[in-house]
Amino acid sequence: MLKPLSLFVLRLGTGGLMVLWGMMKVVSPASSIGVSQKYYGGALNAEMIQMPLGALQVALGVAVIVGLWRKVTYPAVAVVTGVGLLAIWKYIVDPMGLYLLTEGNNNPLFFPSLAVFGATLAMMAFRADDAWSLDAKLFK
Incomplete structure (x- = not known):
């Protein structure tokens, strides 16, 4: 009971x-x-692609929430969160701005990005144990 609940929360x-x-x-x-x-x-900063990218990201998020197409959606989320993590690596390594960032440039609120990436990896690792996912219900 705890494992499916934990995976649902993730x-x-x-x-x-x-x-x-x-x-x-x-x-x-x-x-x-x-x-x-x-x-x-500045990668992907054209205004005309923001709406389609956003719509795809919303669809990806909804699929993850309900647990649909997990073999594809989980790796996709891992790529999105992993790229995000790489982009802010200095904030992860030095969240308090002690040596890589200046005190005014630091942002410890970025640090949980590491946990989000880890959560995605955990969902991938324990996908077979996610009994509450839509995939598990539809494709038993």
Whole structure:
């Protein structure tokens, strides 16, 4: 009972984060472009792709939340969260701004990105134990 509940909570959290990030792209493309400029070197910062990327990210998040197509959606989320983690590596290594970042440039709120990436890996590792996923119900 605890393992399926734990995996459901991980799906809810990581999928919910994908939905949130995707909705931000759809609702506020300008802020997504700002994030792309600041942390991703301007990659994917064209305004016309923000809405389609956001819609795809929302769909990915919903699929993860319900546990659908997990062989594909979990690795996709691992790529998204892993790329995000790489983009903010200095904030992970030095969250308090002691040696890589300046005190005004630090942001310890980025540190949980490591846990989100770890949650995605755990979901992949224990996919077979996720009895509450839609995949498990549909394709028994």
